[in-house]
Amino acid sequence: NAGVMQNPRHLVRRRGQEARLRCSPMKGHSHVYWYRQLPEEGLKFMVYLQKENIIDESGMPKERFSAEFPKEGPSILRIQQVVRGDSAAYFCASSPRGTVNTEAFFGQGTRLTVV
Amino acid sequence: AQSVTQLGSHVSVSEGALVLLRCNYSSSVPPYLFWYVQYPNQGLQLLLKYTTGATLVKGINGFEAEFKKSETSFHLTKPSAHMSDAAEYFCAVSEAGGTSYGKLTFGQGTILTVHP
Numbered sequence: 001n002a003g004v005m006q007n008p009r010h011l012v013r014r015r016g017q018e019a020r021l022r023c024s025p026m027k028g029h030s031h032v033y034w035y036r037q038l039p040e041e042g043l044k045f046m047v048y049l050q051k052e053n054i055i056d057e058s059g060m061p062k063e064r065f066s067a068e069f070p071k072e073g074p075s076i077l078r079i080q081q082v083v084r085g086d087s088a089a090y091f092c093a094s095s096p097r098g099t100v101n102t103e104a105f106f107g108q109g110t111r112l113t114v115v
Numbered sequence: 116a117q118s119v120t121q122l123g124s125h126v127s128v129s130e131g132a133l134v135l136l137r138c139n140y141s142s143s144v145p146p147y148l149f150w151y152v153q154y155p156n157q158g159l160q161l162l163l164k165y166t167t168g169a170t171l172v173k174g175i176n177g178f179e180a181e182f183k184k185s186e187t188s189f190h191l192t193k194p195s196a197h198m199s200d201a202a203e204y205f206c207a208v209s210e211a212g213g214t215s216y217g218k219l220t221f222g223q224g225t226i227l228t229v230h231p
Contacts, residue, residue: 004158033218042119042205042221043159056218091158098216100147100209101166106158 002026004094004107005074012113013082021077021110025094032075033104034067037089049075050098082114117142117208121222129230134178134193136225138206141187148189149207149219150180159205165189176200201229 005024013019025032030051035043036059045059049069060067064082069075079086089111093104122137140146147166151159163174170182180191189206203226207219 006158031216035219035221040223042121042223043219045218045220048216048218055216093159095217100217101164102217103161103164104217104219106151106160108156108158111156 006107019079023092024074029094031095119222136191
């Protein structure tokens with residue numbers, strides 16, 4: 001059973017371009033969380049999705065950021081018109097259940113650099 | 116709102132010495148508490164978690180942590196450090212009984228360095 005797969009591992013974008021980050025959860029997991037890790041900081045919650053539904057997007061910036069988790073295929077975190085401040089590591093975690101005591105398994109992250 | 120504070124962004128120990136990484140939390144409801152480890156350019160790996168029951172929790176790689184409600188603490192310890200323990204460690208909290216899903220609030224992280 002493969003772990004949580006994120007791609008690409010590294011992504012370089014120029015200011016104003018779009019960034020698409022992909023997350024394939026572990027087999028059998030229908031709950032996905034996205035976190036952002038800014039330099040010298042801990043991880044900050046962005047969004048929680050369950051298949052085809054956004055459950056909690058309270059950590060998502062109001063503009064330029066969107067997330068989806070379609071019935072088929074990976075979860076996508078999309079950042080439009082990237083700016084230098086978007087440079088960070090973006091981690092996805094998946095879980096078989098959406099309960100507080102269920103372990104979430106993390107991917108290796110996508111490191112986004114905006115130049 | 117819940118929050119997590121990790122005292123000391125960097126901790127340095129000698130190989131074989133005690134490891135102590137401090138974590139204090141605030142939560143308006145009984146918390147679930149977690150410690151994760153992150154190796155360079157890797158994702159986070161769960162070391163241990165406290166949900167209910169015994170307050171001393173044992174995890175992988177010889178680590179353990181004790182939940183102290185009166186001190187709102189969940190410090191991570193290991194009796195004897197190994198070179199392979201060098202990594203960044205994150206304490207996290209999730210609200211039990213509040214939201215019904217596993218949204219985590221993380222501390223700022225502590226980088227552990229182990230000297231020969």
